[in-house]
Structures are given as C-alpha cells and as structure tokens.
Amino acid sequence: MEYSYVIIDSDAVSNLQLSTFLEEYGDFSCSGLAKNPDDGLNQILKFSPIWSSSI
Numbered sequence: 056m057e058y059s060y061v062i063i064d065s066d067a068v069s070n071l072q073l074s075t076f077l078e079e080y081g082d083f084s085c086s087g088l089a090k091n092p093d094d095g096l097n098q099i100l101k102f103s104p105i106w107s108s109s110i
Contacts, residue, residue: 059086059102063095 062070070088077083078103087098 056082057084058082059084061085061087061089061095061102063089063098064090065090102110 060077062073062085063067064070072073074085086102087095089095089098
C-alpha cells in the first residue's frame with residue numbers, strides 16, 4: 056500500500072532531510088511541499104478524496 060504525504064515546513068534543509076529519509080521506504084510518496092500552513096492545506100485538499108453527500 057502506498058501512502059502519500061505533504062511536507063509543511065519553511066526550512067528547505069529540513070524538507071530535503073525528511074524527503075530523503077522517507078524515500079528509503081517504498082510505501083511513501085511525496086505529493087507536495089508547502090512553506091506555510093495555508094499552502095499545506097491546499098496541497099492536502101488537492102489529493103483528498105471527495106466524499107459523497109449520500110454517505
């Protein structure tokens with residue numbers, strides 16, 4: 056099973072370290088990088104499923 060993640064951090068070095076660490080595991084896929092919470096939330100919402108109102 057593959058898990059996607061979004062990194063929300065303004066520090067580019069920290070982003071690179073985390074991405075490199077997670078690349079060692081085949082189950083993780085980076086779906087976006089964001090420098091602030093607003094951009095991070097927008098990235099997350101791009102990839103989240105749309106739920107039917109009939110549920």
